Amino acid sequence: MVHLLAADATGPISHASSGQLTLAALAGIAVVVLAISAFKLHPFLGLILGSAALAAVAQVPGKAAVDSFTTGFGKTAGSVGLLVALGAMIGQLLADSGGGNAIVDKLVGGVKASALPWMMALVAAIIGLPMFFEIGVVLLIPIVLSVARRTKQPVLLIGIPALAGLSVLHGFVPPHPGPVAAIEAVHANTGRTLLFGIIAAIPTLIVAGPLLGRLVARLVPVDAPAALAADGSVRDAGSGAHGGGEHDGATAVDAKNDTTPTRRPSFGAAITCILLPVVLMLISAIAEIAGMKKGTALSVIEFLGNPPVALFISTMVAMILLGKGAGLSIAKTNGIMSAGLPAVAGIILIVAAGGGFKTLLVDAGVGNVIKDWADGSNFSPLLLAWLVAVGIRLATGSATVATITAAGIVAPMVAHLDANQLSLVVLAIGAGSLFFSHVNDAGFWLVKEYFGLSVVQTLKSWSLMETVISVVGFACVWILHLIV
Numbered sequence: 006m007v008h009l010l011a012a013d014a015t016g017p018i019s020h021a022s023s024g025q026l027t028l029a030a031l032a033g034i035a036v037v038v039l040a041i042s043a044f045k046l047h048p049f050l051g052l053i054l055g056s057a058a059l060a061a062v063a064q065v066p067g068k069a070a071v072d073s074f075t076t077g078f079g080k081t082a083g084s085v086g087l088l089v090a091l092g093a094m095i096g097q098l099l100a101d102s103g104g105g106n107a108i109v110d111k112l113v114g115g116v117k118a119s120a121l122p123w124m125m126a127l128v129a130a131i132i133g134l135p136m137f138f139e140i141g142v143v144l145l146i147p148i149v150l151s152v153a154r155r156t157k158q159p160v161l162l163i164g165i166p167a168l169a170g171l172s173v174l175h176g177f178v179p180p181h182p183g184p185v186a187a188i189e190a191v192h193a194n195t196g197r198t199l200l201f202g203i204i205a206a207i208p209t210l211i212v213a214g215p216l217l218g219r220l221v222a223r224l225v226p227v228d229a230p231a232a233l234a235a236d237g238s239v240r241d242a243g244s245g246a247h248g249g250g251e252h253d254g255a256t257a258v259d260a261k262n263d264t265t266p267t268r269r270p271s272f273g274a275a276i277t278c279i280l281l282p283v284v285l286m287l288i289s290a291i292a293e294i295a296g297m298k299k300g301t302a303l304s305v306i307e308f309l310g311n312p313p314v315a316l317f318i319s320t321m322v323a324m325i326l327l328g329k330g331a332g333l334s335i336a337k338t339n340g341i342m343s344a345g346l347p348a349v350a351g352i353i354l355i356v357a358a359g360g361g362f363k364t365l366l367v368d369a370g371v372g373n374v375i376k377d378w379a380d381g382s383n384f385s386p387l388l389l390a391w392l393v394a395v396g397i398r399l400a401t402g403s404a405t406v407a408t409i410t411a412a413g414i415v416a417p418m419v420a421h422l423d424a425n426q427l428s429l430v431v432l433a434i435g436a437g438s439l440f441f442s443h444v445n446d447a448g449f450w451l452v453k454e455y456f457g458l459s460v461v462q463t464l465k466s467w468s469l470m471e472t473v474i475s476v477v478g479f480a481c482v483w484i485l486h487l488i489v
Contacts, residue, residue: 108132141171193428
């Protein structure tokens with residue numbers, strides 16, 4: 006991983022006292038929170054303002070502050086942005102080619118009513134591997150509503166497992182922006198984080214999905230709204246106003262733009278495109294953990310398992326299996342994949358600005374202050390990482406902002422940890438970033454509108470589910486910490 010700490014060789018760029026540096030960190034975070042929550046600024050702008058406040062209070066010289074921020078911004082954009090863009094292209098093609106629906110139909114079709122919550126959790130987890138949360142919602146929710154109406158089941162009995170599958174993968178597993186940014190910040194190993202993330206995600210999804218879904222269905226006994234088509238088409242899901250979803254309508258195939266598939270890709274083709282990057286990265290991680298001897302074979306495995314390489318290979322494979330499999334020409338396939346990029350431009354900018362803010366925090370010396378305090382108090386780095394992410398999540402409503410800010414704060418105090426523990430720190434941050442989504446989170450309104458819920462009902466269902474994911478996920482991470 007690329008090292009982002011510009012101050013390593015030259016020392017801190019601020020000579021402020023520990024108390025002043027602590028105040029500077031609090032001021033920077035407060036400005037970010039107020040800018041996003043109170044003044045409704047875009048998180049990208051909020052992070053820049055927070056960085057300026059941090060530099061001012063810490064008395065960092067102007068040029069040094071700008072250099073530090075832009076260094077972190079550029080390196081984060083170069084690493085994280087590449088993965089986000091490739092993941093978006095695969096996800097867009099999966100949705101628009103009909104590959105996502107092929108997976109759903111194969112796994113859900115013919116399943117008994119009692120097993121539907123479990124199968125929807127599995128479907129959502131599989132689709133959630135390459136897709137960002139909002140895109141997965143647009144693809145899956147119409148299908149959830151259609152299944153609930155067809156089987157006469159409470160909508161949240163089916164919906165909570167689907168939402169949990171998407172959310173757990175979003176917070177725990179690369180190549181999603183949050184985990185990737187945290188991996189970059191603390192210099193963790195992507196393959197190990199992916200392996201441990203999947204291990205932690207399985208019990209978390211079981212508890213927060215099918216099991217919790219039964220309770221939520223009793224707390225909020227609502228039927229599926231009739232606003233969307235019974236066939237669960239992606240087009241109907243994206244065409245309405247859904248209160249804050251960043252990708253509303255972005256994944257729908259528009260008959261007017263000449264990218265309509267002439268046939269649907271097979272289940273095997275779709276599942277291959279989703280699992281290929283995961284398999285490549287896992288093979289590399291297992292080879293490293295097993296202590297495979299250095300040589301040509303290990304070099305090839307490590308190269309193919311490098312996240313950008315694994316995702317690029319999968320993107321090219323998806324063009325063939327999904328694009329050609331849907332009867333689309335190369336030009337039409339390119340058009341669909343290109344349509345996925347504008348939707349994630351904002352995500353890339355937010356993550357990159359968070360990288361700049363994080364680098365400025367570290368270069369100013371704030372990280373060393375926190376490290377010294379943590380060392381003196383014997384405070385668990387895992388618990389601190391989770392608590393910091395929880396606090397920022399509650400204040401800003403953004404899981405991504407919570408992840409990248411918390412990673413920057415705890416990075417210096419975890420630098421001495423081994424590779425396994427660094428990966429677990431990433432997962433602890435990811436768990437904290439999902440805690441109690443409420444009215445300042447766009448995802449809250451997206452779920453509320455799709456399911457036709459009131460604010461109170463959304464708090465008793467979606468917000469409860471997110472909190473359970475955060476707490477159970479952290480518990481799983483803590484258990485892994487005791488084992489490895």
